[in-house]
Amino acid sequence: GMFRACFSARYVVRAAPRFGNSFKKQVQRPMFGKRCAAHIVRGETAPMSVLSSAIADLQAAKIYRNEQFANLQIRKLAFSTRIGLWFRRNFTTLAHLTCLSVGAWVLLDTTQAASVLLLGISALNLHKWLTLAVGKAVGYQLSADVTVGKVIPKWTKGTIRIADMKIKREYEYARKINGAAMDMNISEVDVTLSLSHAVAGEGILSEISISGLTGMLDRRTTIWTEAMEAAHQKREATENDFHLNYVKIKDLALTIHQKCPDRPLDLTIFSLKLRRLRQHWLLLDLFDADAGHGKFDDCLFSIENVEVDYKNQIRTNHFKIDGLDFDLVSSSYPKGILSWITQGFMDIDCFYKVPLYTIDERALNENTKDLPKTLDYKTVFDMALSLNNINISLPNVTSNDISVTNYAMVQPIVAYFNTNYVKVPLQLHFELPMDDFCGSWYPGEANLYSAISNSSYDDVLRLIAEQKKYRRARELLLMGVEGLYRGTRYYLSQTWYYIKEHV
Known part of the structure; x- marks a missing residue:
């Protein structure tokens, strides 16, 4: 950028400090810069005659003694000037293209975009604030106190891992909302995010994998009213219902307490894979599991797809x-x-x-014809x-x-x-x-x-x-055998009497 002054519309924009004001006066006196700048501002290539004149003027000004080096420097400045003019003219187009590229990236791979954002948050030492925010968001959905230890992006798996999650709902609050008390610890939760999934109204989470869930679930705090017993509280579909495309659970050990039977029930899931899990069709999607093995109340169970x-x-x-x-x-x-x-x-x-x-x-309600x-x-x-x-x-x-x-x-x-x-x-x-x-x-x-x-x-x-x-068939068979026996006995007895009397 030392000799950009020679090709600017104002003749001199910036000059090297080592030449000072003498360089400006010497370059302003000849008119070779004006002719080159006229072509460059219009986005054209300066003719060879103009460039030759500029090279001769530079040599006369004793700036460059070497003609080849002066020619190279002039072409370099001409190219950089045209590039700068192109960027200034197409700045809005470049801004729109950049925004569309970033938006497409976030839409197609939301998890990687969120991982980059997590990397920036970690660089700013805001990891503690992030864990508090994630814990409050999950706790709001579960109506419980949730604490999160770490939020780590897993680049190789393409997921975001939430480690050391603790979920707790006290008995007093459970009775207040007429729900179940719980105290659970989750070792790892790997989630996959999808913005397109959220735009479709199915939630930001598309896949989830839970590993190492232990704890207690107490349903004795739930009071079933007459309305709940009559209607069984069937859920209505809402826009906030989750729709997961894949769920995987392993190493689950949960103790369940309920009123009937009045004893603790142990639920252990070694592995469970669901090809989908929708809030409105929860029971059907659990039945439609790909594979699952576990133990409930010391009874082994298995579920698998056969065909x-x-x-x-x-x-x-x-x-x-x-x-x-x-x-x-x-x-x-x-x-x-x-x-x-x-x-x-x-x-x-x-x-x-x-x-x-x-x-x-x-x-089933709106689009049955489709x-x-x-x-x-x-x-x-x-x-x-x-x-x-x-x-x-x-x-x-x-x-x-x-x-x-x-x-x-x-x-x-x-x-x-x-x-x-x-x-x-x-x-x-x-x-x-x-x-x-x-x-x-x-x-x-x-x-x-x-x-x-x-x-x-x-x-x-x-x-x-x-x-x-x-x-009845046995009775008929016995009656037939008995009748045959009686008939045979009677026939033999009559034959014996006849032989005895006449022989």
């Missing part, structure tokens, strides 16, 4: 749990045959089919239910579960259970429409318990009918 039928748009999953105590499920069946069982154990081996098509929260007509939106269950070492007792006649007329009709069922109390195998088949899963978080809200109870009642009647049929 995916892309032609019929159906996923087949398999769920199995053995040795489940009946005091866990007796309260879940307020009516029906399973509510009469007071003691025993249950083995569940279930194959069920769920739709593969991604159903939107508002699809869904494919060939798909059958229902969940089909084929369940092998084994009741082991059971003890059954009928409810009172005055209860709403059974009437005086039905009291005598269920006596064969009680007799069957008391006769086969060691093991009662039931084969259940029932279907649930997708409307039952809409807004359901618990099996009772989706009418799953009612469907199991009704199907169990039908299968027990089938077993009793088969037993009666086999008993």
Whole structure:
């Protein structure tokens, strides 16, 4: 920039300090700079005659004795001047292009953009403020006190890790909001952010991975009102509902306390992978897990995807749990045959089919016509239910579960259970429409318990009918053998008397 004065519209913009005012006077006296500047300002290349004249004038001014070096310096200054003019003329376009590039980067890879922002926050020593802000945001969503130890970007995985998270809700506050008390520690939470996901109304989080969750959940502080019992509090779809595209949980150890049964229940999840988790379809997405293994109340359970039928748009999953105590499920069946069982154990081996098509929260209410007509939106269950070492007792006649007329009709069922109390195998088949899963978080809200109870009642009647049929067939067989024996005896006796009298 030493000789930019020679090619400026004002003849002299800046000169090297070592030449001083004498250089300015000497350059201003000849007119070679004016002719070169006229071409450069217009964005043109100065003709060779103008450049030659400028080189000669520079040599005459004793600035450059070498003609080649003076030519190179003139071309360098001409190029830099044209570049500067281009930037000044297209500054708005460059600003818009930069903003669009940054916006596209944030939209396509929000996690990396947030990681860069976290890197800048760490450089400014604002990490403590960041952890407090994240803890308040999570605590506001959970209505609990949340503290966060670290927020670290994981560049290799493309995630943001929240480490050493503690969630606590005191008993007094839990009773105030009629919720569950909790005290949990989470070792690591890896999240993936997506701005496009948030623009679609599905939340800023697109994927989440939880590792090392331990603690306690106490549901005894929740008081179920009559309205909650009647409606089961089915959730309505809102714009703030989360919609996660992938969920992974491992190393979970949670102790659950509830009123029935009045004993602590241990839940352990070794690994669980969900291909999606939507707040409005929480129960259905839990059923639609890719794989899961764990232990509940010292009973091992597993869930896995068996088959995916892309032609019929159906996923087949398999769920199995053995040795489940009946005091866990007796309260879940307020009516029906399973509510009469007071003691025993249950083995569940279930194959069920769920739709593969991604159903939107508002699809069943607003966009039903847009869904494919060939798909059958229902969940089909084929369940092998084994009741082991059971003890059954009928409810009172005055209860709403059974009437005086039905009291005598269920006596064969009680007799069957008391006769086969060691093991009662039931084969259940029932279907649930997708409307039952809409807004359901618990099996009772989706009418799953009612469907199991009704199907169990039908299968027990089938077993009793088969037993009666086999008993009747045995009686008929015994009667036939007895008649044959009597006929044969009578024929032989008559033959003996005839031979005795005539021979």
